[in-house]
Amino acid sequence: MALEHAILVSLLEKPGSGYELARRFERSIGYFWTATHQQIYRVLKRMENDGWIDVRDVPQQGRPDKKEYSVADLGRAALSSWLHDPIEPESVRHDLAVKIRGAAFDDPAALIREVERHRQAHRDRLAHYLAGEARDFPRSEADATGPQAPPDAERELQHVVLRGGIRYERMMIDWLDDVLATLARFGPGH
Amino acid sequence: MALEHAILVSLLEKPGSGYELARRFERSIGYFWTATHQQIYRVLKRMENDGWIDVRDVPQQGRPDKKEYSVADLGRAALSSWLHDPIEPESVRHDLAVKIRGAAFDDPAALIREVERHRQAHRDRLAHYLAGEARDFPRSEADATGPQAPPDAERELQHVVLRGGIRYERMMIDWLDDVLATLARFGPGH
DNA sequence: GCTTGCTATGCAACGAGTTGCATAGCAGGA
DNA sequence: TCCTGCTATGCAACTCGTTGCATAGCAAGC
Numbered sequence: 232m233a234l235e236h237a238i239l240v241s242l243l244e245k246p247g248s249g250y251e252l253a254r255r256f257e258r259s260i261g262y263f264w265t266a267t268h269q270q271i272y273r274v275l276k277r278m279e280n281d282g283w284i285d286v287r288d289v290p291q292q293g294r295p296d297k298k299e300y301s302v303a304d305l306g307r308a309a310l311s312s313w314l315h316d317p318i319e320p321e322s323v324r325h326d327l328a329v330k331i332r333g334a335a336f337d338d339p340a341a342l343i344r345e346v347e348r349h350r351q352a353h354r355d356r357l358a359h360y361l362a363g364e365a366r367d368f369p370r371s372e373a374d375a376t377g378p379q380a381p382p383d384a385e386r387e388l389q390h391v392v393l394r395g396g397i398r399y400e401r402m403m404i405d406w407l408d409d410v411l412a413t414l415a416r417f418g419p420g421h
Numbered sequence: 422m423a424l425e426h427a428i429l430v431s432l433l434e435k436p437g438s439g440y441e442l443a444r445r446f447e448r449s450i451g452y453f454w455t456a457t458h459q460q461i462y463r464v465l466k467r468m469e470n471d472g473w474i475d476v477r478d479v480p481q482q483g484r485p486d487k488k489e490y491s492v493a494d495l496g497r498a499a500l501s502s503w504l505h506d507p508i509e510p511e512s513v514r515h516d517l518a519v520k521i522r523g524a525a526f527d528d529p530a531a532l533i534r535e536v537e538r539h540r541q542a543h544r545d546r547l548a549h550y551l552a553g554e555a556r557d558f559p560r561s562e563a564d565a566t567g568p569q570a571p572p573d574a575e576r577e578l579q580h581v582v583l584r585g586g587i588r589y590e591r592m593m594i595d596w597l598d599d600v601l602a603t604l605a606r607f608g609p610g611h
Numbered sequence: 612g613c614t615t616g617c618t619a620t621g622c623a624a625c626g627a628g629t630t631g632c633a634t635a636g637c638a639g640g641a
Numbered sequence: 642t643c644c645t646g647c648t649a650t651g652c653a654a655c656t657c658g659t660t661g662c663a664t665a666g667c668a669a670g671c
Binding site for chain 1: 647648649650651652658
Binding site for chain 1: 429433434454505512515518524532535539542578581588589599600606607
């Protein structure tokens with residue numbers, strides 16, 4: 232279970248409300264860990280009860296007040312403990328692969344539009360990542376020729392995770408091209 | 422929810438018992454959809470009640486009897502309906518990425534061994550996939566120069582999914598190399 | 612005879628994730 | 642004035658997934 236830890240990391244990067252966290256889980260964090268607002272609110276409450284995070288009521292103008300959460304010492308300790316915990320299996324849930332193998336018992340050609348849709352979604356996400364990289368990491372230190380800036384762990388680690396997302400999207404697009412070429416070999420009715 | 426559909430696909434490829442399905446979920450199917458035996462038994466029971474699958478008691482010698490499941494017409498129809506259902510979000514759960522971003526607030530260097538362990542696991546899995554490909558798909562039709570064999574949807578779709586696994590593992594290994602190079606820039610205590 | 616290990620099936624309890632719904636403040640436009 | 646839409650938080654019910662445990666047949670080895 233790591234939603235708690237994903238929230239801790241996000242709050243360490245920047246304190247925020249449940250609503251703001253939910254929006255982050257639609258953007259940066261959400262690219263490698265999904266969560267809905269109900270899940271987030273529920274877990275925030277538990278984390279608060281456990282003393283992992285502190286709350287602060289923040290009155291706002293022109294919109295409802297919010298509760299801003301930040302990481303307490305206990306939360307930092309919990310994160311550290313989790314980071315040092317070696318166990319780490321990888322569970323995969325790839326519907327599309329199930330569909331592709333299942334298509335052999337149905338109409339393979341009928342999957343083409345579906346796969347094309349996924350491919351487009353990955354192209355969109357790749358473009359989004361690349362735009363974010365150009366905006367937030369204009370030139371990495373590897374390109375720098377002058378005196379080195381001191382390494383900033385938070386930035387560099389965010390960047391390497393983003394590069395992972397970029398690699399993933401490129402891999403998926405290439406693979407879906409392969410899938411489309413394979414599906415094209417089966418006409419309707421095959 | 423697609424565990425039911427993954428089971429249907431697996432049973433269409435070859436009928437089998439809950440135990441055999443659990444083993445398949447440790448091998449081929451399990452590479453893109455994980456499930457434990459408890460989950461599988463529970464879902465099999467429900468699918469049987471819903472008339473999606475048929476059971477047959479198979480007495481065995483030298484080992485306990487088993488129940489062999491096979492797909493019924495209703496199950497085939499349910500799979501077909503799911504295959505034609507366009508909606509298909511992609512949910513990701515990538516603990517390691519959370520850990521990498523979290524390492525900025527702890528000791529980045531402490532993650533190196535963990536990342537190396539993951540990298541080794543991916544190398545092992547890649548080797549396993551490549552061996553399976555060499556065994557089950559000795560030369561693809563793209564290499565064939567003589568008269569083409571008739572396309573076999575089941576085999577070719579299994580192969581393209583396996584190629585996806587191979588691409589994925591290669592991508593992960595490359596990315597983890599990138600992660601290791603990044604982590605190496607932060608000594609202990611940074 | 613006892614233990615270990617593999618095949619084979621299953622229950623019970625709990626925790627995580629999903630879906631539907633509800634409330635409420637405030638802004639902007641028809 | 643009413644409706645839409647965004648911010649902001651939350652409950653309830655349900656399903657899915659995980660963990661620990663239990664049972665049982667049989668084989669092989671000590």
